[in-house]
Amino acid sequence: MRVSEKIIEGLLWLAAVITILITAGIIWVLLSESISFFQVVPLVDFLTEKEWTPLFADKKFGIAPLVAGTLLTTAVAISVALPIGLTIAVYLNEYAHARLKQVVKPLLEVLATIPTVVYGFFALTVVTPFLQGFIPDLAGFNALSAGIVMGIMIIPMISSLSEDAISAVPRSLREAAYGMGSTRLQTSFGVMVPAASSGIVVSVILAISRAVGETMIVAIAAGQQPRLTLNPLVPIETITTYIVQVSLGDVPRGSLEYKTIFAAGITLFIFTFALNNLSFWIKKKYQEKYD
Amino acid sequence: MSRKHNKLEAINLDAYYGDFHALKGINIAMEEKNVTAFIGPSGCGKSTFLRTFNRMNDYIDGFRTEGDILLDGKDIYTKEVRVDELRKEVGMVFQKPNPFPKTIFENVVYGLKIQGISKKAVLEEAAEKSLKRAALWNEVKDNLNKSALALSGGQQQRLCIARALAISPSVLLMDEPASALDPLSTAKIEELIYELKNDYTIVIVTHNMQQAGRVSDNTAFFYMGELVEYSKTKTMFTSPQDTRTQNYITGRFG
Numbered sequence: 001m002r003v004s005e006k007i008i009e010g011l012l013w014l015a016a017v018i019t020i021l022i023t024a025g026i027i028w029v030l031l032s033e034s035i036s037f038f039q040v041v042p043l044v045d046f047l048t049e050k051e052w053t054p055l056f057a058d059k060k061f062g063i064a065p066l067v068a069g070t071l072l073t074t075a076v077a078i079s080v081a082l083p084i085g086l087t088i089a090v091y092l093n094e095y096a097h098a099r100l101k102q103v104v105k106p107l108l109e110v111l112a113t114i115p116t117v118v119y120g121f122f123a124l125t126v127v128t129p130f131l132q133g134f135i136p137d138l139a140g141f142n143a144l145s146a147g148i149v150m151g152i153m154i155i156p157m158i159s160s161l162s163e164d165a166i167s168a169v170p171r172s173l174r175e176a177a178y179g180m181g182s183t184r185l186q187t188s189f190g191v192m193v194p195a196a197s198s199g200i201v202v203s204v205i206l207a208i209s210r211a212v213g214e215t216m217i218v219a220i221a222a223g224q225q226p227r228l229t230l231n232p233l234v235p236i237e238t239i240t241t242y243i244v245q246v247s248l249g250d251v252p253r254g255s256l257e258y259k260t261i262f263a264a265g266i267t268l269f270i271f272t273f274a275l276n277n278l279s280f281w282i283k284k285k286y287q288e289k290y291d
Numbered sequence: 292m293s294r295k296h297n298k299l300e301a302i303n304l305d306a307y308y309g310d311f312h313a314l315k316g317i318n319i320a321m322e323e324k325n326v327t328a329f330i331g332p333s334g335c336g337k338s339t340f341l342r343t344f345n346r347m348n349d350y351i352d353g354f355r356t357e358g359d360i361l362l363d364g365k366d367i368y369t370k371e372v373r374v375d376e377l378r379k380e381v382g383m384v385f386q387k388p389n390p391f392p393k394t395i396f397e398n399v400v401y402g403l404k405i406q407g408i409s410k411k412a413v414l415e416e417a418a419e420k421s422l423k424r425a426a427l428w429n430e431v432k433d434n435l436n437k438s439a440l441a442l443s444g445g446q447q448q449r450l451c452i453a454r455a456l457a458i459s460p461s462v463l464l465m466d467e468p469a470s471a472l473d474p475l476s477t478a479k480i481e482e483l484i485y486e487l488k489n490d491y492t493i494v495i496v497t498h499n500m501q502q503a504g505r506v507s508d509n510t511a512f513f514y515m516g517e518l519v520e521y522s523k524t525k526t527m528f529t530s531p532q533d534t535r536t537q538n539y540i541t542g543r544f545g
Contacts, residue, residue, distance in 0.1 A: 098352070144492035153401065166447050172389035176451070179345065179385070180402040190405065 027208060032261035040256055042133065052242075054224040054260045055251070061260065063267055064225035069143065069236035070271075076147025076153060076232055081207055084151075084202065087195070089275030092159070093166045094188045105163070106182065108156045118152065120220030123149035134178040137233055141223030144232040150217050154207040161206065164201020166192050198286035202279045209275040213268065215240040227259050239268045298323035298365070298462060298492040299344060304358035306339060308351065313339050313399050315516045317358075321509070323461075324337045326484060328507035328524065330500065332539065335513040337496050341464050344494065345381040346374050362462070379406075381462040382455035387471050388447035390439035390454070395431050398450055400437045403460035417457050425453035428481050445476025452483065463487065465495040469502065500540055504528055512536045 038046070041061045049062025064084045088108065092101050127145040132138045138145075159254075170190050177187040193200065223235025224245055243261045299321040308313035314336045321327045329337035339348065347368065348354045359366050367377055379402070399418040400408075406510040407412065418435070422428040427449040431442070434466050439450055448468060457462060462499075465484070469477040484493060484506045497503050503510050504524060520527060520536045531537040 008465055028292050118357065170389070172385060173391060175383075175385060176389040176454075178347065178350070178374075179378060179383035180405070180454065181375040183375050186405045189389055189402075209293075230443065 003035065015183045027269075030036065030253035030262055030266045033259055034266045035064055037256070037259035037263045041258075041263075050228050052237075054257050055246075055249075059168075059256075063239075063264065064265060065228040066237060066239045067216075067257035067267070068228050069222070069226065070212055070238040070240070070268075072143045072230055072232060073147040073214075073222060073238055074208055074234060076144060077085060077151035077209060077211040077214075078204065080148050080151025081154045081158050082204060084105065085155045085203075085207075088153030088155070088199075089166055090161040090188045090193065092163050093192070094184050094270070094291055097120055100154070107160055110156075112155065112156045115215035116214065119149050119153050120146075120217045123217055125223035127154070135233065139223070139234050140223060141225075141235040142233050143218075143222050144235045146218045146220075147232065149221065150211050150214055153214075153217070157210060158200075158203045162200045165196040168199065169195045170197070200284055202283050203283070205275050205279040209272045209279070212271050213240065215244060219244045231276075239264050243268075295322040295324065298325075299494070300359075300361040300364075301343070302359040302361065304342065304343070304356060306336075306348070306356045307354070311489070313516055314343075314356075317518045319511060319518060319521055321404055321492065321494065323492045324488055325509060326495065326507045327405035327407045328489045328503035329494065329496045329513060330498075330503050330510060330539070331513035331519075333498075336516040337511075337513045338466055338512065341466055341494060344462065345378050345383055347383065349374065365532075373436060379458050380460055381464060382460035383464045384448070384451050384455055384466070386467040387513065388409050388451050389453070390442070390447050390450050392438065392440055394436045395439050395442070395450060396435040397456050399453050401454060403461065406458070414520045418453075421453040421457040422450075422489070424456050425449045426479065426486075426512065427453055433532055443476070445472050445479060448476065448480060449483065450528060453468075456487075460491070462492045462494070465493065467496050471499060477502070482524060500528075500542075512538070512539065 005109045030172045046061055048064075049064050049154065051061050052065055053060045092104060096104065124141075127149055128138065128140060129163055131145055135144075135173035153166065166188075173191055173195055174187060177191040182190065218238045219241045222238065224237050224241060225235040226237040226242065227234065229236065243263055246257065246261045297320045300318075301304075301317045301319050304314055304317040305312065317340060329341060331337045334447060342348045343360050344362070344367075346357075347401045356368060360368055360384065362381065365370075378456075391401060393401070396414075396418055399421050400414040402413060403417055412472070419428065419432075422431060423473060427446060431437075431450075442450060448471075452463075469480045472480065481502060484495065487493060488508075494504065495503075505523060506522045509522065510527045511526040512527065512531075512533075514535050520531060520533045527536065531540060
C-alpha cells in the first residue's frame with residue numbers, strides 16, 4: 001500500500017516536472033540559438049534597422065517591420081473584437097434571459113474551436129474580395145482582412161471572460177444603480193462595466209496575446225512582405241509568418257538565415273510572456289476588491 | 292394646517308414568487324413625512340413589500356403582483372409608469388452599504404449625471420447639499436476625490452443616503468439600513484432618519500425592535516406574508532392588539 005502510494009506520487013511529480021522541463025528546454029533552445037545569432041548581428045542593428053531582408057543578397061536584420069506587421073494585425077483584431085465582444089458580454093449579462101444565455105455562450109465558444117487555417121482561407125477568399133468591393137486599393141494580401149478575421153476568432157475570448165467579470169460584480173451594485181433610476185443601458189455601461197474593468201482588461205490582454213501569436217490566418221491572408229508600415233491595405237509580414245516562411249523554405253540548417261527564426265521567436269516570446277504576466281498581475285492586484 | 296395626505300398606499304396587494312404566495316391581501320396607507328417601520332421575523336415579506344414601492348422586484352423571474360400600489364394616489368404598476376422615473380421619486384437605501392467603486396463625489400452626483408446634468412457648479416452644489424443633509428460633509432469635504440470604498444461602513448452608508456437624496460426623491464425606502472453597522476454608526480443613521488422625516492416620507496425595514504421604537508411614527512408588523520397589525524408605534528409597543536404581535540415584540544419568537 002505504501003509503496004504503491006509512493007509510486008503514484010512519483011508519477012504525478014514526474015508529470016508536473018516534465019512540463020516545466022519542456023518549457024525550460026524551449027527557452028534554452030531559443031536563447032542559445034539567438035545568442036549565436038546576436039554574435040553576428042549586433043542587437044542595436046536588430047532593434048534599429050528599418051528593413052528585414054535576411055533571405056536576400058543584401059541582408060538587413062531589423063525586426064521593426066515584423067513587429068509593425070504583428071502590431072498592425074493585432075490592432076485591427078482588437079478593434080473588431082473588443083466592441084463586439086463587450087457588447088455581447090453586456091447583452092448576455094443584462095438583457096438575455098437565463099435560458100438564452102445558456103444556449104448562446106457555448107455557441108459563441110464554437111467560434112474559438114474552428115481551425116485557424118479555415119479562418120485563414122475565409123479571410124483570403126471571402127473577406128478580402130468582399131472588402132475590395134468598398135476599397136478598390138486593397139491588395140490581395142493585406143493586414144486588414146487578416147486582422148478582421150482574427151478579431152472574429154477572438155470575440156468569444158473577450159465576450160466570455162468579460163461576461164464572467166461582469167457577473168462577478170456584486171448584485172448590490174446593480175441594485176444601487178437601478179435604485180437611482182438608471183436604465184438598463186446606464187446600469188451596464190455606467191456601473192457594471194467599469195466595476196468589472198479589471199477582468200475586462202485581463203480578457204483583452206489575453207486576446208492580444210493570442211492575436212500576437214496567431215499564425216495561420218496571417219500566414220495565409222496577410223502576405224509575406226516585411227514592411228515598416230501602419231497601412232492595413234497592403235501586404236505585410238508578422239513575426240509568426242516569417243518563422244513559418246523560413247521553416248518551410250530551403251534555408252540551410254545552422255546558417256545565419258536559419259538562426260533569424262530564433263531571434264524572431266524570442267521577440268515573440270518576450271511579447272506574449274510580458275502580456276500574460278501583465279494580465280496575471282492585474283488579476284491579482286485588482287480582483288479581491290469585492291470579496 | 293391641512294391634514295397630511297397619504298403618500299403611499301397598498302390596496303389588496305398580493306405578491307407571488309412563482310407559486311410562493313409572498314404577500315397576502317395587504318392594505319396599508321402611509322402618510323407623507325412620516326416614518327413607518329416594517330417589523331417581523333425573517334421571511335415574513337416585509338422586504339418584498341418594501342421593494343414593491345420602487346418596483347425593485349421586477350427583475351426577479353416569476354415575481355408578480357395583484358392589487359394596487361399607489362404613490363400620491365396613482366398606481367405605479369401600470370404600463371404607462373416608467374420605472375426609472377418612479378425611482379427618482381422613490382429613493383432606496385440598502386442593507387449593505389453599496390457605494391459605486393468611484394470617488395465620493397462621483398457617487399453623490401451619479402443620479403444627476405444619468406439625468407444628463409453635467410454643469411460642474413450644479414453638481415458641486417448638489418453634492419455639498421446632499422452630503423450635508425446626510426451628515427457626512429464635515430468628514431469628507433477635503434477628500435471628495437477619494438474612492439468611496441476607502442470610507443468606513445457607517446460613512447459608506449451615509450454616502451448611500453446622500454446619493455439617494457441628491458436626486459431629490461420624496462420617499463426614502465430603507466431596507467435594514469443599519470444592520471451591517473456598529474452601534475455608533477447605527478446611532479448616527481437613526482439620528483439622520485429623525486432629521487430627514489421633516490422633508491421625506493420614510494419607510495424602514497428593521498429587525499431591531501428598539502430601532503423601530505426610536506425612529507418610527509407608525510409600525511407595521513408582518514407575519515407569514517400578512518400584515519398583522521399596523522398602528523402608532525407607541526400603541527403597538529405598549530398595547531399590541533394581536534397575540535402574534537405581542538409574542539414577537541416581547542421576544543417570544545423571531
